[in-house]
Amino acid sequence: MENGIFSMIPELPKHEDMLNYLNHSAYDELLELDVSRNYFQALYHMDDKYYLPILEGSYKDLYEYIVDHLLHPEDRDKYASLMNRNGFAARLDAAAVPGILESHFRIRGIDRDWRWVDQVLVSGEQYGLPANIVYCYIYDIQNMKDREEGVYSVRDNAHAKPDPLTGLFQKKAFFAQGEKVLSVFSGSWLMISIDLEHFKLFNDWYGWDTGNLVLARIGAGLRKKAEEVGGLAGYLDNDDFALLVLEKDIKIQELYDRIHHVLAEYGVSVGFLPAIGVSRRTGDISIMNFWDQAAMACGKAKENFKSRICWFSTDMLEETEKEYRLISEFQKALENHEIRFHLQPQVHASTGNIVGAEALARWFRKDGGWISPALFVPVLEKYGFVTDLDKFIWEEVASWIRSWLDRGNPLLPVSVNVSQIDIFTINVPVFFESLIRKYDLPWNALKIEITESACAEEPENVSEVTRNLRAMGFPVLMDDFGSGYSSLNMLHELEMDAIKLDA
16 A cells, blocks of 8 residues: 555554544545446535535546646546546555555645645445445645655645635735736736526526536636636636636636536526627726626626627717716706606406506606617616615505595505515515505505516515515516516416516
8 A cells, every 4th residue: 555544553453443544533524425327415515725626426427627627637547547537446455454545646736735635445345334335534634745855844725715616816805916916017917707697597407516617617628728728717606707817818708608518518508608798908907997897798798698708998988978978967867756666557357457456666757858778777777776666656556546546436445566676675575564554555456566587586585575574465577478488387376466478
């Protein structure tokens, strides 16, 4: 056996004591492998030391990830010959001590440095393990190797700790390091914003473990590219990545193709295509403005399913300034009562009787002109101000119903729209309850319409909101059913009172 954990004891424990000895040793990782079933699970994992993108799942996926991204290039062949599935059991049986294999590798740690590890594999009923089960123990032996090689320098751990899943700089560290790079090195730098669209939905479809593996694989690819060309790669939370590189060192289409290839392995639909925004450095632009430009271009790329790469242009700035002016004018419009609602009748198909109405927001200027909701609503949604509009409309509708009833008219239930941003921003059931009590209305006076896209993107939150609203007595509808996200399972889980078909 190679020098390692066993070199520190005078003789090997007896078969029946081996597992007990190893389980009480100072290992860093412990994996249980069932190679025959292509399955593994982490029985113990140190989040702040080594990368492990998933804690259980396909052994093949984990093996390929380790070989491609975590192992030192000089150790990959050695590791692959030991850990590939073909002949795994035979290699263990033929070991110097049957059922035990020990080997050394260099693995990239969370701190991005290569660290020597000692790997001990144990298999066999003589050690108390079921058939086809292999225990894999990982020990950090870097200090031992340093002493062997006469290396006594202290490692520099002062730099920011990378993201534990992707191995990339986290947001604050990425921008801090990027500012230093731009201040020192000249040249045609590119800032690249990468967004994996609808990734929450991807996690729902394929599971969080698969989603984490995808993020880890993409992160590893970006890290490798950045290291090859002296650039920076960052993971900015959720499904957003950033890459800062010289233009001569990157081909954007190849970058897109590599990321798309990772996603395409799962047979995903067009809705999960990555989007890439690119900005070219001009003048003494700050790192934050540089990123804003790339993110702005990425937002444009997400609007086009045919061309998912977009370069920043000054026209985008002009469009953004126009949108900011509209938002500013919208706030004044609320104060000046330029925002109103119109009622669109809801008619019973058989009798032709009006059985309700839907409130639609309209913006009429004081000068007699008007702004189409197709223009201002998307802008409010884009910047997160649509809740201001919705709350205003809800209150206006509740006030109108109160006055309608006070004039002796029968109840006319009115549908109002609730967006994904509303559910994320405020406590929707509590707000509607306050309106019912404030205007002394029946609980079914307001019908709550939640868009299908919100149901798909935030199914758990929407489900909870729906349950609470229905428990209070509010009818709840799914709006725009059939627009692209729906499933019968979703309808069953959300327990809607009605659906509105997308015509």
